[in-house]
Amino acid sequence: MTGTLTLDHLTITLGPRRLVALTLSIKAGEVATIMGPSGSGKSTALAAITGTLAAEFTRTGRILLNGKDISEEPTRRRGIGLMFQDPVLFPHLSVGGNLAFALPTHVRGRAARQARIEEALASAGLKGHADRDPATLSGGQKARVALLRTLLAEPSALLLDEPFSRLDADLRAQIRAFTFDRARQAGIPTLLVTHDAEDARAAGGPVLSPLGETLPL
């Protein structure tokens, strides 16, 4: 059961309307996709998994991470990393400050933490960018910093909420490949939410609708 994100009859309803009905197991290094048009409930599923579902929704079923039921855990203790449509970098912190915010406390000592940050930046072609203002980065650089930040927190699973939809066409393929590579390297289960079949194909895993139908590509 290690390295597995399992949705066990996860059902979300809003009033009489059923938005999500998913049973799915994602293995470490695998990227599964939930695909559907706007308004189909994809992001609602993600909100349930991160623990930020608004009060008006009703959830039943379980969310298991490495065999442990996390359905009732608060967001910060779920160990689930999240990438938004936008990078959502903290605008008042430097690039290095953004990464340091995510770095777990078990990396002790200023020098050790700084080294981890430098190493992460260098691995993404951002060597020497630690002191930069995030607002001065290019769109592709921001996306990479956001992913580095998410992964530095050492999550046990990764959720991607249409993270490529705001990128220009030429950047899109590049950032997508970078993201999937990193997720596989990290050896954690990844769940992608998208309305773009191209994204789903590149993910290479199973593709489901929010209501659990397997979608052909």
Added chain:
Amino acid sequence: MDDPHRTGLDRPLRGGAVRQAGRGSLLRLAPPLTLALMILPVLAGLAGTVIPAFRNAGAGVASLFAWPGLPRAAALSLGTGLASTLIALALTLLILAAFAGTPTFARIRRSLAPLLSVPHAAAALGLAFLIAPSGWIARLLSPEVTGWQSPPDLLILNDPWGLSLTLGLITKELPFLLLMALAALPQLDADRRLTTAASLGYGRIAGFTFTLLPDLYRQLRLPTYAVLAYGMTTVDMALILGPTLPPTLATQITLWMGEASLTMRDTAAAAALLQLALAISAITIWRITEILVQNLLVRAAFQAPRLPNLDRPAAAAARAASLVITGSLTLGLAGLALWSVAGLWQFPDAVPQSLTLRTWVSAAPALGQTTATTLAIAATATLAALILTLACLQAEATLNLTPTTRALTLLYLPLLIPQIAFLPGLQMLTLPLGIDGTPAAVAAIHLVFVLPYVFLSLSGPFRAWDSRIATAAATLGASETRIFWRLRLPMLAGPLLTSAAVGMAVSIGQYLPTLLIGGGRVETLTTEAVALSSGGNRRLIGAYAALQLLLPALAFGLAIAAPLLLWRNRRLMRGLA
């Protein structure tokens, strides 16, 4: 369901916060505690006013009605309050209608915004120095135009009709109403409404009146009532600009409260209740007028008059009004500062013969002491207000509490109930407790008036904060506490400092609470400036009033400069894309 506002992906940590039971339950107490701190003094003060008014078989009431000045004092209160509010609101709407969305508007806004931080007493003193028979205007026109070689014997200041008081109130309240309206406009999608109206052939004035005014006024209603209640009952402005024989009712109550005889306090208490009734009546009259005007508007809108010819004269009038208001206040304040460094300055000279720092040097010890007291009280009240406001807003954000309209109205209560109606009662209650007359007691009562303004100025930016930041941080493992201190608070540093400056300005400007709860033993720049105003030492008045201006200006300057310095390497935080 991709809209994050629907799905709740943007919501910070519902489950997470509820689980932190200890802190959560403390935070939960913040909103009721804050409301109690604001409302209990008002209620206690009102109760403390009712008792003395009716004891001894209603001796207080009897002596009040035996006072021959009563009808005129009451009429002055109603008249100056209603007239100043009506004119200030009309001019505010005129300026908005004529210029909203134009470059001229940005100019008017920039010139009026700083005037908001000017304490009422300083504004009144500045105006007095300007329009008095021996004031700057008379000096500039004399002797060439007027032929006056000495100040004429004209009752311009303290005129029996309260005209100069009304003028003073308008100059102070117009910037306030305008800025409140500005805060409301973006939520109303003003630009698109006005463009739609224009594309249907409406003139600016008609377009504004029919498409924006009703929704805009709904948001301006409470501020307008606060202005009305204040205008009817101001004491510091009335002492400087208002009539004297009889003075306005609120001024007379203050004079009675200052007398040693206890029987006069009963009279004052009875008068305070009458003042409250007058304020409630005025707000009721106002509300009825609102309904009538609204019906008229709806009827007029059906006829769809485009009224394009109104635009040009309206623009001219709006320009003139804002010029007169900015000009008179700015000139008046410059006059105050000039007097404080004036050597010999004889009538009708337009400027002093020499400049000297003698006034400042000789008054330095007293000025320093008074400034220190003023700052200490303002800083204490502001800090407490900021902490309470942040606790309330954080409780609202993390515990999913929704603020009700009723809570918002309660927040306005200390601004709607005239100070003169409950402060006398509160003073009589604090006397036996032995806490009156201390700076701490003054700071505590200032909190009641500082808090609403701090809350109103901070709640907008706090609620508008991008809560995806909190969600992102929570998925990185950050606790609610860490998100608050490391992300939310630093990111809101700018609005936080602005709210602090607003709080300081409000506290520094308080006259009546300082006078009554301070028992005359706590001297701030404002109480000193007003006390000096009845004497003739213009140089000393100038020095006190100049400091009264300077402190809020410094606070606002700091609130603007500090974020620029702090975020010099953070483009997004400086509002740059």
